[in-house]
Amino acid sequence: MSGEEAAGTVVSPGGEGEAGVDLLATHIVRAIGVRKIFTMGGEKVHALKGVDFKVERGEYVAIMGPSGSGKSTLFNMIGGLDKPNAGKVFIDEVDIAALNMYELAWLRCHKIGYIFQTFNLIPVATALDNVMLPMLFADMVQAEAQDKAVELLRKVGLGDRVFHKPVQMSGGQQQRVAVARALANNPAIVLADEPTGNLDSTTGRQIIDLLREINESEGVTVITATHDHKMLAVSDRIAWLTDGAIERYVSRDALDIQEGRADAR
Amino acid sequence: MPETEKIAILPYRKVFQIAWQGLRIRLVKTFLVTSCITLALAFLTYILFSNGMVAGVAERASEALRQRLAREGILEQMLSAEQRTQTAWMLGIALMNSFVGIVNAMLISVTERFREIGTMKCLGGLDSFIVKLYLFESLCQGIVGTALGMVIGLVLAYAEGVSLFGREAWTLLPAASVLRILAASFFSGVGLTVLGALYPAWSAAHMEPVDAMRSEV
Numbered sequence: 425m426s427g428e429e430a431a432g433t434v435v436s437p438g439g440e441g442e443a444g445v446d447l448l449a450t451h452i453v454r455a456i457g458v459r460k461i462f463t464m465g466g467e468k469v470h471a472l473k474g475v476d477f478k479v480e481r482g483e484y485v486a487i488m489g490p491s492g493s494g495k496s497t498l499f500n501m502i503g504g505l506d507k508p509n510a511g512k513v514f515i516d517e518v519d520i521a522a523l524n525m526y527e528l529a530w531l532r533c534h535k536i537g538y539i540f541q542t543f544n545l546i547p548v549a550t551a552l553d554n555v556m557l558p559m560l561f562a563d564m565v566q567a568e569a570q571d572k573a574v575e576l577l578r579k580v581g582l583g584d585r586v587f588h589k590p591v592q593m594s595g596g597q598q599q600r601v602a603v604a605r606a607l608a609n610n611p612a613i614v615l616a617d618e619p620t621g622n623l624d625s626t627t628g629r630q631i632i633d634l635l636r637e638i639n640e641s642e643g644v645t646v647i648t649a650t651h652d653h654k655m656l657a658v659s660d661r662i663a664w665l666t667d668g669a670i671e672r673y674v675s676r677d678a679l680d681i682q683e684g685r686a687d688a689r
Numbered sequence: 690m691p692e693t694e695k696i697a698i699l700p701y702r703k704v705f706q707i708a709w710q711g712l713r714i715r716l717v718k719t720f721l722v723t724s725c726i727t728l729a730l731a732f733l734t735y736i737l738f739s740n741g742m743v744a745g746v747a748e749r750a751s752e753a754l755r756q757r758l759a760r761e762g763i764l765e766q767m768l769s770a771e772q773r774t775q776t777a778w779m780l781g782i783a784l785m786n787s788f789v790g791i792v793n794a795m796l797i798s799v800t801e802r803f804r805e806i807g808t809m810k811c812l813g814g815l816d817s818f819i820v821k822l823y824l825f826e827s828l829c830q831g832i833v834g835t836a837l838g839m840v841i842g843l844v845l846a847y848a849e850g851v852s853l854f855g856r857e858a859w860t861l862l863p864a865a866s867v868l869r870i871l872a873a874s875f876f877s878g879v880g881l882t883v884l885g886a887l888y889p890a891w892s893a894a895h896m897e898p899v900d901a902m903r904s905e906v
């Protein structure tokens with residue numbers, strides 16, 4: 425996925441031409457000047473201070489930053505789960521703010537697959553039912569949905585856990601189910617907020633690799649918000665988020681060169 | 690993806706399945722809601738049958754029974770205005786209690802499942818799906834609780850009837866009246882439950898996914 429400016433080095437945010445220039449480019453996600461202000465006890469928290477963020481189709485991007493830097497907030501904006509106070513978010517060149525309730529549900533159902541730190545499986549449902557649910561929301565016929573769910577569970581290595589409930593599975597297995605569920609309706613984007621946050625190092629590594637594998641085999645765009653440095657090695661590009669603003673982008677090639685220093689951060 | 694025929698019933702089956710499994714897992718809470726309804730309905734059914742029997746005495750009881758009742762003053766006491774208003778009050782309070790109990794339990798059930806609701810909305814679930822989920826859930830509880838309450842009320846009413854009127858208790862109410870009372874009890878029980886779930890279900894469905902998922906952590 426070598427983008428136009430992937431040729432190395434650190435690219436400063438918002439450095440390239442904003443609008444107009446690359447309207448025809450294949451940006452699956454385009455966030456422009458996104459601001460988010462939370463009011464808490466009369467005090468204003470500027471969680472996002474005008475973030476510009478673009479992702480190309482098929483890219484694997486990590487949004488990195490310390491806790492409280494605004495990663496989840498940005499994740500929610502891109503995923504159409506929350507609305508910015510200012511700025512716009514385009515998914516596949518569609519302005520999310522312009523969508524009504526049904527269109528938004530359609531977008532969440534078909535275009536985006538979500539993965540969360542806490543797995544968020546439906547506790548009373550089996551792995552199979554969890555994976556089938558988004559397909560049923562998409563009005564797929566049950567038999568068809570079932571076949572596909574089994575196939576997806578096999579793909580994530582859970583072919584023998586189809587009828588297990590979340591409590592009967594380890595964290596890593598639950599997150600695999602979540603990955604399968606995220607892929608249910610062939611989304612263009614998989615959004616993962618701290619997907620390894622509740623997993624041990626080895627299991628986390630496996631989930632990261634699984635995401636990369638899916639990214640490569642299906643061409644799905646993967647965007648993860650994380651502070652797990654294991655993510656550095658597999659990402660095409662890293663957006664460093666500090667205090668609600670993107671400090672800089674680092675491309676993969678640049679990372680390989682200064683590997684040691686990137687890890688030391 | 691071939692746009693094969695859409696079967697609208699399917700999601701319903703799934704809704705039902707999820708709701709039912711949810712009830713089974715949260716057995717203790719399910720039991721609490723259900724017992725709310727059961728108690729109120731036992732009382733309602735009991736009152737309806739008991740009143741029906743007393744009313745039936747005038748037209749259907751044998752001369753001997755009527756004389757005995759008059760002698761003992763039982764009927765007078767049961768038909769007194771004072772007694773009747775007292776019963777009506779108690780009945781009203783019982784039903785209201787059970788209604789509040791249902792609303793309360795459903796609201797708790799909604800709060801406990803914020804994350805689940807938020808997740809479902811992330812997966813593309815519409816508000817109407819969430820509403821259906823909760824209404825199905827309450828419907829199950831309503832039916833079970835009501836049926837149980839009706840049985841208890843019926844047994845109590847006839848036990849008392851037999852002790853007061855002897856074997857004639859069984860003939861004081863014609864079959865049609867019995868059916869009418871059973872139907873009235875059933876529909877008020879189930880109706881009450883579903884009505885109580887309406888607001889909690891609505892409020893769950895209208896939450897934004899972010900709000901739903903944040904509030905539990």
Ligand SMILES: Nc1ncnc2c1ncn2[C@@H]1O[C@H](COP(=O)(O)OP(=O)(O)O)[C@@H](O)[C@H]1O
Nearest residue numbers: 462464469471490491492493494495496497498
């Ligand atoms: N709902 C909210 N209400 C108030 N403040 C919030 C809310 N959500 C996030 N914040 C604040 O916004 C900032 C960014 O939060 P978040 O996006 O969760 O960071 P991260 O995911 O990088 O840890 C933090 O200072 C956090 O306290």
Ligand SMILES: [Mg+2]
Nearest residue numbers: 495496497618
């Ligand atoms: Mg976060």
